[in-house]
Every structure is written in C-alpha cells, then in structure tokens.
Amino acid sequence: MKTRAVLVALLLPSATASLEAGQPAEKILAAAGVKGGLVVHLHCGDGRLTAALRAGDGWVVQGLDTNPSNVARARAHIRSLGLGGGVSAARFDGRNLPYVDNLVNLVVAEDLGRVDLSEVMRVLCPGGVLCVREGDAWTAMVKPWPDDIGQWTHYLHGPDNNAVTDDRVVGPPRHIQWIGEPRFSRSHDHLASLSAMVSSGGRLFSIVDMGSIAF
Numbered sequence: 001m002k003t004r005a006v007l008v009a010l011l012l013p014s015a016t017a018s019l020e021a022g023q024p025a026e027k028i029l030a031a032a033g034v035k036g037g038l039v040v041h042l043h044c045g046d047g048r049l050t051a052a053l054r055a056g057d058g059w060v061v062q063g064l065d066t067n068p069s070n071v072a073r074a075r076a077h078i079r080s081l082g083l084g085g086g087v088s089a090a091r092f093d094g095r096n097l098p099y100v101d102n103l104v105n106l107v108v109a110e111d112l113g114r115v116d117l118s119e120v121m122r123v124l125c126p127g128g129v130l131c132v133r134e135g136d137a138w139t140a141m142v143k144p145w146p147d148d149i150g151q152w153t154h155y156l157h158g159p160d161n162n163a164v165t166d167d168r169v170v171g172p173p174r175h176i177q178w179i180g181e182p183r184f185s186r187s188h189d190h191l192a193s194l195s196a197m198v199s200s201g202g203r204l205f206s207i208v209d210m211g212s213i214a215f
Contacts, residue, residue: 025052028108031140032129037105040064040097040123043113047074047089053108054087063089064097066113099123100177106131127202145201152199 036058041050044063047070054061063074074089081087092098094114102125110133112120120130121143130141150167157163193209 025049025055028131028138029053029055029106031138032106032131034106034129037125038062038099038103039106039108040099040104042107042109042115043070043111044074044089045070047077047087049108050074050089051078051081051083051087053106054083057086059086061087063087064092065089066092066094095119097123100175102126103177104128109133125202151201152197154198155196 036056037060039053039059039061041053041061041063044050044065047063050061050063053059063071065071065074068091071089071091078084078087078089090098095116097104097115097119101122104123105125105128107120107124107128107130109115109131112132117130124130124143126143126145126149128143130143132139132141146169148168150165150170152165153159154161157165195207195209197204197206199205
C-alpha cells in the first residue's frame with residue numbers, strides 16, 4: 001500500500017517553555033485534531049511532555065526512549081503525578097516501534113532520530129497523525145484513509161441496504177489488534193449479543209447486550 005500524507009505546518013512556542021502548564025501538549029493535541037486513543041511520544045526524555053499529552057480518560061500515552069536513564073526519569077515523573085496505567089514509559093531500540101500495524105492515533109516527536117517515516121506510518125491508524133518539531137514549528141502529517149478499506153455506515157453497509165462492501169482488507173482475524181469492553185455477554189455465543197454495528201472514519205458503534213449471564 002502506498003503511503004501518502006497531508007502536511008500542515010503550525011507555529012508553537014518552544015516545548016521547553018511553560019512545560020509544567022502543559023501548554024505545548026495542549027497545542028499539539030489541538031493542532032493534531034485527535035480526540036482520544038493511543039499517543040506515542042518518541043524520545044520522551046524526562047517524561048514531562050509525555051505526561052502532559054494525556055488530556056483525559058480517553059487517552060493512553062506511552063513514551064519511548066533508547067536511554068534507560070531517561071526511561072527511569074520519565075517513570076518517576078509519571079508516578080509523581082499518579083498517572084500510572086494511563087501513562088507509561090518504555091525503552092526501545094531507536095528504530096522499530098513496538099506496536100502492531102494501524103494501532104496508534106498520534107505520534108509526537110521532537111526528532112524522529114533513526115525511526116524511519118515508513119515505520120511511523122505503519123503503526124499509525126488511518127487518519128492518525130504524526131507531529132514532528134522543526135525548530136519552533138511543528139509539522140502535522142496525517143495518514144490518509146486507504147482506498148482498499150471501506151466504510152460500513154449503516155446496518156446493511158450503506159443507505160441502499162445492499163450488504164456488499166468493496167473493502168479488500170477485511171478477512172479472518174490474524175492477530176489481536178485491541179481488546180475492549182464488554183468482556184462477557186449474556187449468550188454462550190459472544191456474537192449473538194451483538195445486535196448491530198457500524199463503522200465510519202475509524203470509529204466503531206455497536207449495540208451490545210451487556211446483561212448479566214445470570215439472567
């Protein structure tokens with residue numbers, strides 16, 4: 001699949017200024033337009049910007065760094081804010097991002113270092129954003145929606161009720177992408193409790209019977 005991207009340049013104050021107030025993080029998130037999901041901060045350093053990137057309960061943030069001392073400092077800062085679980089820091093090899101394809105919603109990096117742009121685009125979900133700092137400016141790069149992934153906007157695919165899609169990616173599960181609630185259902189057949197589901201723009205909407213299995 002060819003990788004294309006939409007570039008938007010935006011001016012921000014230095015990421016080292018007013019970092020405690022979270023201003024750079026707020027402006028990065030606003031410019032990216034991402035409303036939640038998984039955020040990855042490359043070369044996270046002491047973890048201050050990493051922690052600030054968690055804008056609420058709808059966000060999970062992970063900082064990555066090649067230096068174990070930086071990872072330790074970032075973890076200490078995260079613990080001091082009581083953000084364990086929602087924010088984490090881990091070491092990586094500087095080249096390969098430890099995520100499956102199409103998982104991450106936002107990647108933030110002051111410098112990509114040895115991480116190739118194609119590797120970032122691999123882990124970004126369609127519509128996901130990469131924000132890279134260049135001097136006093138940040139460049140937002142959006143991963144476009146692939147032509148071979150369809151949209152299922154109605155109960156029977158589209159408004160014409162023709163339950164046929166031109167999606168060429170969908171198929172039998174090959175790995176776990178993510179796991180969400182609920183983790184149990186009223187029926188022995190877990191699929192039977194899912195009465196409707198539609199998907200559009202990377203968002204999934206479903207009606208699920210979450211009643212207790214005792215009933």
